[in-house]
Amino acid sequence: MTAMVLAIHIMLLLTLNIVPEETQWWKVQTSGLDTNLRGVSATYSWDLKGMPVVWASGSNGVVLRSIDFGKTWKRLQVADGDKLDFRGIVALSEKTAYLMSSGEGEKSRIYKTTDGGETWKLQYTDKHKEFFLDSIACLSETHCFALGDPLDGKFLLLKTTDGANWNPLPSENLPRALPGEGAFAASNTCLLLSGADIFFGTGGPEARVFHSPDSGQSWTVTETPIAHGNASSGIFSIARGVGKDLVVVGGDYQNPERASSVAAYSRDEGKTWQLSTQQPGGYRSSVAHIKGSLLVVAGPNGGNISYDSAIRWNHMHSLNFNSVAFLDFYTGWAVGPGGSIALFVNRVGFDIRYRAPHDRQPRAASTVAD
Secondary structure, three states: OOHHHHHHHHHHHHHHHOOOHHHHHEEEEEOOOOOEEEEEEEEEEHHHOOEEEEEEEEOOOOEEEEOOOOOEEEEEOOOOOOOOEEEEEEEOOOOOEEEEEEOOHHHOEEEEEOOOOOOOEEEEEOOOOOOOEEEEEEEEOOEEEEEEEEEOOEEEEEEEOOOOOOEEOOOOOOOOOOOOOEOOOOOOOOEEEEOOEEEEEOEOOOOEEEEEOOOOOOOEEEEOOOOOOOOOEEEEEEEEOOOOOEEEEEEEOOOOOOOOOOEEEEOOOOOOOEEOOEOOOOOOOEEEEEEOOEEEEEEOOEEEEEOOOOOEOEEEEOOOOOEEEEOOOOOEEEEEEOOEEEEEOOOOOOOOOOOOOOOOOOOOOOEEEO
16 A cells, blocks of 8 residues: 555545544534424325425424425414424324424414415314323324323323314323323423324323323323432333333433433333433433334433343434434434434435435435525
């Protein structure tokens, strides 16, 4: 090897070694908006030749949508919604999505659009001060649930079976909430639907998982070893892995550097729980299952990846994200403060899977259109 070739070789190695860790996993597509994004959801649109459609939502009434893999983002307007905090969004197609705001009483609302966000129909709200929505999830356009904080000692679960009308589930079979127990609207991921199974995580005096195997007709509740004991700690996110695997993450958002008891897993569908052997590096607000034993978590001081179904968590980056969502092994997004949206970059050695055949490279830049 000549001296010149050796010098070039060394320079390339140095260049590779100093690439910031953030760029190895996530490609930031847009930022700089006056909003704290907490909701993100994506789906494949067959009307757009299989291109992913991504919806995001956050504070100050911000709702964003991209139909070109993040090259451009359109800001959508919700009538009289400029001051609402849109904590949850569910993408069903490039035209249809559900949107949930969180806040006391009438500030908690459920909207739906069927025209790509040009118009939004208010489907549910409540004037009672105790009414507070935490999460929304769907199995289909006509089969969705929304979770709210306890009313009269029981957690509120709203359900639609026609995509238009929402009604509370009977609460007599739900275990009573503990004094001070609540759910967290940090990432729209404290509620999990899986077929007829409903799971949701709580915090406060205990960090518990509620489970219904029959769409809300009967319930059990199980304590977990996740950090708890005050109003800012508990389970913030729950995800299903392979088979009967479940994963919960959280901690204390008022003490985000606390790195103990923030991630746990179950191998028996939530009957028993154990802490991850190697914990993430602090409070984590969102967990997403990618494929097989692969999971990702996000929080204000960084994110982690697990290759062994949540036994050990490895450091990914130090970016501040609130929520992550994945379509498959190749395609996912994360959102956070300042209107930041980032595309997952697959490091396993495979090309990121785009359904558009003539565009197989990640987008390098993004704009937001009003």
